[in-house]
Amino acid sequence: MFRPILVFDSGIGGLSVLSEIRSLLPGRDYVYLFDNARLPYGELQDEVLISGCVDLVVRLSRQIDAALVVIACNTASTLVLPALRAQLSIPVVGVVPAIKPAAQLSRVGEIGLLATPGTIKRDYTRQLIEDFAGDSQVHLFASSELVLLAERKMAGAPVNYEDLMKILAPIKETDLDVLVLGCTHFPMLKQEMRDCLGDKVSLLDSGKAIARRVDSLLPDNSMVTEKMGLLLGYHTTANIEPGLCERLELLGFSKLSYFPPAE
Known part of the structure; x- marks a missing residue:
């Protein structure tokens, strides 16, 4: 029996990453934890x-x-x-906005990063742009509303296109040809x-x-079969x-558990 992979996100956005890993x-x-x-x-x-x-992550990773x-x-x-990484001895993999491949893919030298306000303001993000997109014009767009749109879509509600158009309007005003989806919720609205x-x-x-990074860090994968x-x-x-709940069941999830934050 192989030990499980724990995937963590604030909500259902991490399912877009989990889908690629499962593929x-x-x-x-797999065990999925979201801090909704x-x-x-x-x-x-x-x-x-x-x-x-x-x-949350340290407690559950040790529990499972x-x-x-x-x-x-x-x-x-x-x-x-x-x-x-200071508290866990197992590999911890993070998500990095795809700035480098976006700069390489752009034909016009203009790319965009659409992310949450927290990601947009980080020095980490600015350093990625400086390191890998120094020759490109990079447009930054912040939105928390898209996170909630994605959550509602996964719960079965129709996407409000009028709201979506308002959020994306500043992007349409640019000449960029590659847009980085810098939040794992956003691919659900692709x-x-x-x-x-x-x-x-x-x-x-x-x-x-x-x-691919997860695969490279788990050398026993060749022994795993479907x-x-x-x-x-x-x-x-x-x-x-x-x-x-119904949507998660359709995706094959089971064993729903409540995992409360620490007091």
Whole structure:
């Protein structure tokens, strides 16, 4: 029996990363933890975000004897990785906005980064741009509303295109041809965003790159087969809507558990 992979996010956005990991490693066991009690992370103070994430991830990873932890949240990854790695002896993988491949892919030398306000303001993000997109014009767009749109979509509600168009309007005013989706919630709205932005803008996220990184850190993957049967459980820090429960069940999740934050 192989130890499970723990995937963590503030909400359901990390499912976009988990989907890519499962596609590459279909025979592994997975546990998904989302901190919906404090959603959206882009609005939290740094100290609150760090202490809460570290507490939840360390406690659950030890409880389930995780083989590896994926912080499937750009906002959290810009802050909590050093603290987590100091407390855990297993690999901890974070999510990095796909700035480097976006700069390489752009034909016009203009790219955009669409992320939560927390990710946009981080020095970490600015350093990525300086290191890997110094020759490009980089447009920055912050939105927490998209996180909530994605959450509502996963719970079964229709996407409000009028709201989406307002959020994306500043992007349409630029000449960029590659847009980095710097929040793991945003790929869940890819089709709707394509409908609004048209074909001239390529949408880029880091899900596949994260999956390859996870694969490289688990050398026993060659022994895993799809016949093993998957554990696909999930934990929440607050109650979730019935529609979201139903959607998670359709995706193969089971064993819902409440995992409260520390007092």
